[in-house]
Amino acid sequence: MTTTRQITISGVSHTVVLSDDSTALQAASAAGRAVVGLWDKNHPDKSLFPAFYVIENIEQADRDFLTKVVLRHLGLPWEICCTKRLTIREFTLNDAENIPGGEYSGPGDFVFLSQETLSAYIKHQYTFFEYGIWAVIEKAKGQLIGKAGLSDLPQEVLAQFPALQTFDSVLELSYHIFSPYRNKGYALEACTAILDYGETYGLPIAARVSSLNKPSMRLLKHLGFTEMGTCSPCPGENILLYIRKNSLFPV
Structure with missing residues (x-):
């Protein structure tokens, strides 16, 4: 599963890619996008590189969480x-x-x-x-x-x-x-x-x-x-x- 969310920081929209597929995460990261891994408890050893943030349920990806992900990606303070x-x-x-x-x-x-x-x-x-x-x-x-x-x-x-x-x-x-x-x-x-x-x-x-x-x-x-x-x-x-x-x- 791969999906995207949009988060606006200081008037600029940023795409966050959420995926359980390492290839999709690597491609998004290479394109300069913030990424979040989707962890599957049935496949706990599956690679989610290069995601630093990993969640189990898509419902956890609320606006506050994703804003923090984007700020960290941009090197801006929380x-x-x-x-x-x-x-x-x-x-x-x-x-x-x-x-x-x-x-x-x-x-x-x-x-x-x-x-x-x-x-x-x-x-x-x-x-x-x-x-x-x-x-x-x-x-x-x-x-x-x-x-x-x-x-x-x-x-x-x-x-x-x-x-x-x-x-x-x-x-x-x-x-x-x-x-x-x-x-x-x-x-x-x-x-x-x-x-x-x-x-x-x-x-x-x-x-x-x-x-x-x-x-x-x-x-x-x-x-x-x-x-x-x-x-x-x-x-x-x-x-x-x-x-x-x-x-x-x-x-």
Whole structure:
């Protein structure tokens, strides 16, 4: 079976080819079209190369799914969620130029400071996991004001908390609003939307915070997190692990 769908992005119509035939998928891909494989459970070993996205039922190919397929095909960022004042979307290469100097929130920050490292992050994190740290954009001016998102809680941290080890994976909420934009409620607004989005993954959500960072501790409690204990203590401070209370983890 081979069929097509049309998806419009920024006023331009794009054809998506959906097929259970590798030859048809290869031809469509060679012609520059986005492709989706149709998987047949009765023939699980059948090749669907070069489709990166595979679905079992054609009904799964709704407009939202196909829009994301086309955006990924075009190398354009996914919009994760919106609030009254903010858009949270995947980072783009140009964002590296718009991060204020001196803004440092942790060892992983180097990823976002050059187009080379950001390109690798976009390719490997977003493409394979479909979550990660995202750009927080102020709608009014289209300004990058921070970053926030979800990533996998490191296994070495997970190993310190037996109550979490019944889960294969735990997501970690991270956020950093750049200093010129703080004290305006942006962190609460962004994190609330991200947590709502994160519920779709069906995994517990944790967060780490320094015991010296009282504002972030208050924010996490406001977001429904509760303290689990200390992890990876550092000289002069403790790093605390918080877990969000929900149906998966009713602390």
